[in-house]
Amino acid sequence: MKILFYDAKTYDRASFDAQLPNFPAVTLDYLTADLTPETARLANGYDAICAFVNADLGRDVLFALYREGVKTILLRCAGFNQVDLVAADEFDMTVLRVPGYSPEAVAEHAMALALAVNRHIHKAYIKVRENNFSLVSLTGMTFHGKVAGIIGTGKIGQAMCRICQGFGMKVIAYDKYPSDALRAAGVEYRELDEVLAESDLLSLHCPLLDDTYHLIRAETIAKIKPGCILVNTSRGALVDSEALIAGIRERRFFGVGLDVYEEEDDNVFENREDDILQSSITARLLSFPNVIITSHQGFLTAEALEAIARTTLENAMSVEQGVPTEGNVVRV
Ligand code: NAI
Numbered sequence: 513m514k515i516l517f518y519d520a521k522t523y524d525r526a527s528f529d530a531q532l533p534n535f536p537a538v539t540l541d542y543l544t545a546d547l548t549p550e551t552a553r554l555a556n557g558y559d560a561i562c563a564f565v566n567a568d569l570g571r572d573v574l575f576a577l578y579r580e581g582v583k584t585i586l587l588r589c590a591g592f593n594q595v596d597l598v599a600a601d602e603f604d605m606t607v608l609r610v611p612g613y614s615p616e617a618v619a620e621h622a623m624a625l626a627l628a629v630n631r632h633i634h635k636a637y638i639k640v641r642e643n644n645f646s647l648v649s650l651t652g653m654t655f656h657g658k659v660a661g662i663i664g665t666g667k668i669g670q671a672m673c674r675i676c677q678g679f680g681m682k683v684i685a686y687d688k689y690p691s692d693a694l695r696a697a698g699v700e701y702r703e704l705d706e707v708l709a710e711s712d713l714l715s716l717h718c719p720l721l722d723d724t725y726h727l728i729r730a731e732t733i734a735k736i737k738p739g740c741i742l743v744n745t746s747r748g749a750l751v752d753s754e755a756l757i758a759g760i761r762e763r764r765f766f767g768v769g770l771d772v773y774e775e776e777d778d779n780v781f782e783n784r785e786d787d788i789l790q791s792s793i794t795a796r797l798l799s800f801p802n803v804i805i806t807s808h809q810g811f812l813t814a815e816a817l818e819a820i821a822r823t824t825l826e827n828a829m830s831v832e833q834g835v836p837t838e839g840n841v842v843r844v
Pocket of ligand 1: 720724811
């Protein structure tokens with residue numbers, strides 16, 4: 513199977529090159545350019561393309577790929593909200609993803625953001641480098657004994673529950689489909705409003721769907737416990753940025769840690785240090801001392817990259833053999 517790999521970064525090449533010897537029937541060509549209707553033309557002669565979470569896989573791009581004869585879309589990520597699945601179905605394309613490659617990697621990053629924002633690590637790091645050893649404005653809260661509220665208890669949410677329990681936190685959760693195993697492990701399921709009202713740390717782990725779009729908005733922010741730490745490592749559009757900014761200005765939050773945010777699409781994975789950023793929402797969020805933003809790096813551990821590469825290539829082989837791995841196939 514011939515695969516064209518879009519938006520290849522050094523860490524992608526390293527993890528996929530390491531796996532290739534195990535998949536002799538696969539040839540892989542790397543492009544640094546990402547998918548657009550124009551770059552889709554470069555896929556002529558390839559059986560499949562490989563794309564990441566921020567790729568444009570809307571109708572136009574899928575149609576351009578279809579015209580070049582591409583039959584398979586290999587997503588090297590879990591999320592698939594970037595794909596027009598109706599168009600993919602219409603063009604008879606098989607779309608596969610990598611579900612749950614390392615839930616702990618994302619959950620650990622969520623806790624890293626929570627801890628950093630709580631103990632002001634981002635400020636302390638800069639202060640000490642500037643020979644400022646004052647502790648003023650660095651006071652945090654002890655997580656032990658506090659309440660962690662987990663919204664979405666799938667693979668990543670469950671890993672986050674375990675981490676929070678390890679910190680000695682009481683863990684409450686909201687999910688449309690509660691897990692009995694998690695209940696047995698001591699997690700209490702509550703209504704969403706109760707989780708919002710009782711949590712000292714609120715971490716979002718549900719997917720972006722119609723009913724989770726702007727889950728955190730003015731109306732729900734008003735219900736959040738004052739002084740809460742909010743962490744989002746799931747999808748930017750779970751949070752209404754304007755309402756979040758208003759809530760931060762009203763000092764409703766102790767702090768906010770974002771690995772994902774609305775408007776990230778132009779920024780993620782690119783070095784834009786010489787650009788004048790046009791997005792005022794991002795700039796405003798970055799202006800607050802109690803906000804930390806990372807650029808969608810929750811997945812970025814060596815173990816997760818290895819698992820992504822291996823599963824993506826297994827997905828490719830399953831299509832080649834005519835039995836696409838059920839569970840990894842994404843349909844309308
Ligand atoms: P999953 O599919 O295992 O779990 C999602 C959970 O959300 C399920 O338990 C589901 O019942 C629940 N859910 C669905 N609708 C809901 C609603 N309206 N309210 C509350 N809960 C709801 O997914 P997984 O692997 O845990 O990933 C979660 C999300 O994390 C992904 O959708 C993706 O957006 C994000 N992610 C972020 C990464 C990063 O690098 N920052 C990397 C990988 C995933």
